[in-house]
Amino acid sequence: MIKFDTPVQFVKGVGPKMAQRLKKLEIKTIQELIYYFPRDYIDFSRITPVARARIGEPVVLKVRIKDIKVLRTARKRMMLTVINAEDSSGEIRLVWFNQPYLAKNFKEDEIKIFFGKVEYDFKEKSKALMSPVYEVEAKIMPIYSETAGLNSKYLRKIIKLVLKENLIEEYLPKSVLKEENLVGLKEALGEIHFPGSFDLLAKARKRLAFSEVFLIITKMLMLKNDLKKNSAPQIVINKVVLKEFVNQLPYKLTNAQKKASWEIINDLVQPNPMNRLLEGDVGSGKTVVAVMAALATIKSGFRVVWMAPTEILARQHYDNVCELLKPFNINVGLLTGSQVSVSSKSKSSRLTKSQLRTFAQNSELVIGTHALIQDKVNFENLGLVTVDEQHRFGVKQRQTLTQTSCSKLIPHFLSMTATPIPRTLALSLYGDLDISILDEMPLGRAKTITRLVDPLNRDKAYDFLRAQAKMGHQIFVICPLIEEVTKGYKEVNKDYKKVAKKLQAVNLFELEKKSVKKEFEKLSKEIFPDLKVAMLHGKMPPKEKEKIMTAFRNKKLDIIVSTSVVEVGVDIPNATVMMIENAERFGLAQLHQFRGRVGRSGPQSYCLLFTDSLSGMENRRLKALISCSDGFLLAEKDLEIRGSGELVGASQHGFNNLKIASLTDIILITKAKKQAEKVITSGIRKYLGLYEQIIDSTSIRHLE
DSSP: OOOSSBBGSSTTTTTHHHHHHHTTTTBBBHHHTTTTTOOEEETTTOOOOOOGGGTTTTEEEEEEHHHHHHHEOOOTTTTTEEEEEETEEEEEEEEEOOOGGGGGOOOTTTEEEEEEEEEEEETEEEEEEEEEEEEEEOOOEEEEEOOOTTTTHHHHHHHHHHTTTTTOOOOOOOHHHTTTTTOOOOHHHHHHHSSSSSSHHHHHHHHHHHHHHHHHHHHHHHHHHHHSSSOOOOOOOOOHHHHHHHHHHOOOOOOHHHHHHHHHHHHHHHOOOOOEEEEEESSSSSSHHHHHHHHHHTTTOOEEEEOOOSSHHHHHHHHHHHHHTTGGGGEEEESSSSSSEEESSOOOOGSSSSHHHHHHTTTTEEEEEEEETTTTBBBTEEEEEEEETGGOOOHHHHHHHHHHSSSSOOOOEEEEEOOOOHHHHHHHHTTTEEEEEEOOOOOOOOEEEEEOOOOHHHHHHHHHHHHHHHOEEEEEEOOOOOSSSTTTTTGSSSSSGTTTTTTTOOHHHHHHHOOOHHHHIIIIIOOOOSSSSEEEESSSSHHHHHHHHHHHHOOOEEEEEEOOSSSOOOOTTTEEEEEEETGGOOOHHHHHHHTSSOOOSSOEEEEEEOOOOOOOOHHHHHHHHHHOOOOOHHHHHHHHHSTTTTOOTTGGGGGGSSSOTTTHHHHHHEEEEEEEHHHHHGGGGGGGGHHHHHHHOOOOOOOO
């Protein structure tokens, strides 16, 4: 008897050989086969008369077969199966390549339905369908993503066999099905593969989309409830110290910063672990809020670990935090793959590297990268873990970090992101987190002027960059590649087909991308030989990257040509121009992050976008960036234009596995969250099928 977890090779008509092909489609079990949904459907009921079939358009034709021929071409010795067919409006040719056996499937005067793209047969001077799909009855046919030796016809056959087995059991509570007007799971899976009508298909998609989102949100809420059962260090807040910290700042906190700080402090005093996301636009002041939380924790007798995704950002946090906490005599350590530093009353020069590492990991506040995990450092008396740009770390990495405490108490957890997500969506995406949002910018910051620059005006842009440099300002130039894809091939300007093998069949669009190395050579030698230009990219040794960033921060460089390594967190107050090559190659959220690297002090700043794309969608995205500087509004615009693909953090909760649901469907997500909360409140263990479904999918019991 087969079950959901039975290997697919045991399905009738599969076997080991076809199972290997199915594995390429990530189908290894019967459950994965059932949930391998069609990518498209052919509606064989929408017949187009032959006379109205236009060249280049896909059509469904219902025609009478006049004659059938199998021919061999003289030049390439290729076998052609050719059918001349007609309806009342005209004639058309149907052609298949190297499939002579198909001729046995047809008879003269037989009426059949064909689907395919209309092309023009220059030799016969007539319209033709090349390799069309055929049917006898008018119905809706599913089309699946295929692989070599495995087509949709075969998938339809084995899926139909499996659906006849009594494997599918309903797991949604009856109350949810009734309130949301959803069809049963068995009916939904049957209709998604073999729909009786498009109305039934719509109902099936609605049910399956709801289930996907509902299961994820319910799982997150369960984990959140589990966390409340654990104990955490109770932080005693020293209000005098916090007031002293706020008063010594060279600026006033925004109302949003005050509110977020209060929410975090209220969490820290609780006996249960805080699990909060601090979400704020670029430049909104998340670092100061996080430092206040760290100070409160340290003054209560506990230690703090702060993890950043890159050495550049970790070093920057270290420098900034040391400056902010200087009046409070706190030992701050930096621990990365290549650097160990300490800031305290002790003189670092008197310590060996081994002693520095020991001192750093025993500091009251340790800032670092993945080294905090990879070095298997144990932190005693750990009270707070802060993760910057939390979407850049995997779930297991964050779990490991919170488990580095030697105590049985679970430390409080504060994660931060500078990628704005619409609030309603964020509350669903991060259903296991409490959320604080910084939706205000500090006073005194001028809005960065963003312009889409025509390639014909490139020289004018360079003149503008030189003028900015002469005024003492600094410039970022961003490129999507480190080096040219075609480097080393002199034939790059020849016919592409002739060099495809040498280029490893690289996408032609890749050839158009700007590279850091080439732009650095061009800018430093040809365009700005009088300026100090450096390049920066992720493959450079950490020490070299830090050396360049330090020089740039100390105003010893005019221009940095970089990849997206500077996307997040890099703070150069003197930088006033962000020039982005191939802007269409970056996501809207990324572009907004790049723009956030300038405009961080008084002088007017600029973001210049270069693109060769004529795509309406790409231009629409770039125009949205030009017209809007609010990251949250941009995120909503991006959802509207491109859908949810760019939303960072989604993959951390399983949203990347959505097959039917869309993160743009806020109404669906809101309904699913409402029902999930009802189920959790009433006790999920009452719904055994649902509970087992969620437990099976929960491999990591940790909150982000």
